[in-house]
Amino acid sequence: MSNRKPQGQDEQRRRERERLAAHRGLATWGEKLVPLGSFREATAGAGRRLAPAGRAAATAAYLAGADDPTPVEGPFARIAVFGGVYNNHLGLATLLEDAARRGCEALYCLGDLGGFGPHPEKVRPLLETGDVRAIQGNYEESLAGGAGDCNCGYTDPRDNHFAALSYNYTAENSSPAFKAWMGTLPRRRRVRVGARELLLVHGSPRRINEFLFESTTPVPFLEVLLDQERADALLCTHTGLHWHRRLPSGRDAVNVGAVGRPPNDGRPEVRYAVVEERDDGLGVELVPLAYDHRALAEEMRAERLPEEFVETILSGWWTTCLEILPARERRVSKF
């Protein structure tokens, strides 16, 4: 078809008639040019209208979850849950002291130990000291498997450029023993807090690198997920932004945020979650944690990590990995 502007009304009408004649009803224009016989044959059974009982059965089958053989740990009265350490050993050390002061009986790490910050090997002894029970994030999965990138899930070239810088730095500065240990970590854990059973994952129960942001993770989706997983609460990380939702069913969904990088709010404090048994259900506190962020910035500069990362640690505003933010989270972002 010519892209030339039609000359006069007659030609315009003729062209419009041609367009309509070519796809009247539900026909595909391309069929004139490519025969669709094999498509029609393959889809002969498609298109059904189930009776009400059939629909109920199809829906029930879809919603049915599978049994999860993951052993249940606990019960505890109060635990600390954190993720996204990003090599921030100073933040992690402060967290260990804070959690002990608050009387947390067990500490759980939801993964992404590396990336962004300096000296990956300084994280490991802290995890041992704190008797931290960890699961794999996409970082651990990639490092243990010798993958070429972090599988962070970005598409923007600038985000991928910075993601590659931090991944390569962490890969080069982590010992083979540390990486092998990462490979031994489970992908999920189940923990009892009081009478409630918590499911701990990195991204989501479905995918290690699924982003669960507050403004794009709706209540009905979470209710179905918890039904399928037969859990009373879901705890995740991966996005770096913390949130907590009490669902209409009385269950809870929590993104514990990150202890390695501030949550893009213009303040240097990082976050972790303290979860405890309460009479009215699960108590969830997303704790702001001040630590020596200036010392971390100095270490990052000494390691020649990108100044963009240093700026985030000092200012509390993200400078990279912004593409994945949903509309609402973008609106409050400085960059």
Place this chain on the structure above:
Amino acid sequence: MCEPAATARESAGAAGPPRVALRSLDTLWFQVGGTVCNLACTHCFVSCSPTNHTHELMPLAQILPYLEEAAALGVKEYYFTGGEPFLNPEMEAILEATLRRGPATVLTNGLLIDRHRARRLRRLADAAEYSLDLRVSLDGYDAASNDPIRGEGTFERILAGISHLVEAGVDPVITVTEVYDDNASAEGKRRFFELLSGLGIDKPRLKILPVFHIGAEAERGGAYESWQRLAAGDAPPTGWDHLQCSSCRMVTDQGVWVCPILVNEPAGKMGEALADTLDSYPLAHPACWTCHVHGVSCKT
């Protein structure tokens, strides 16, 4: 060229095309503007135009039961397209109802976004618990490249719509198709980013889509070749999770289709209710080949 490969594909086709299971229904699309559009773009794979009534506008009353069923199935996000969604007089009411249940994205040509509508959309977004995103289509970084595709004078009108959104504090995503090779090149992207930053968008987002050689595009750019089909042996080792039909369905005024691409195919229709469509679907259409080869997802 590619003769041997073509032969291999065709012979493998005898075993039947691969089927994709619905892993989880995460994304629900609504053809809320039907196939009715105030433009008649020459690359439109659903051949939308002011006079194409293959699918009609969807009233709110028709959408509500699907939103209810979607919530029961745990749908994660909603997308609205057409045709032009803002031709639908109930579009803003539909968005308000949707945003009570989850995040929503509207794919629009931007022509009907004046200052008043942009402000109303901002208010809708501010009042909602979930994200509202707008995606405006543009097919060239200047009038000389855009207008032959989208219509005479549309470049300026699209930019006006984008500016109204930006003024209201709503940063849209810009959708660009590979109708020109240049659009997806590094230089092409640079020109688009330059254009958008000139409009006051600090954090420009481009969504680049390949063209589907069906509908109007089959006549403009040519149709699929006979070897451009998926065959039994084509399943990647990692499975089909990258294809959107493993996690989406499309609702039109006439029922539920497998995906947003095949809405003009009667055989793309899977049922009347979402519960009818939880089964697998064969990757038998040539357009499935584009999704597979390009790793396309229509969502942002």
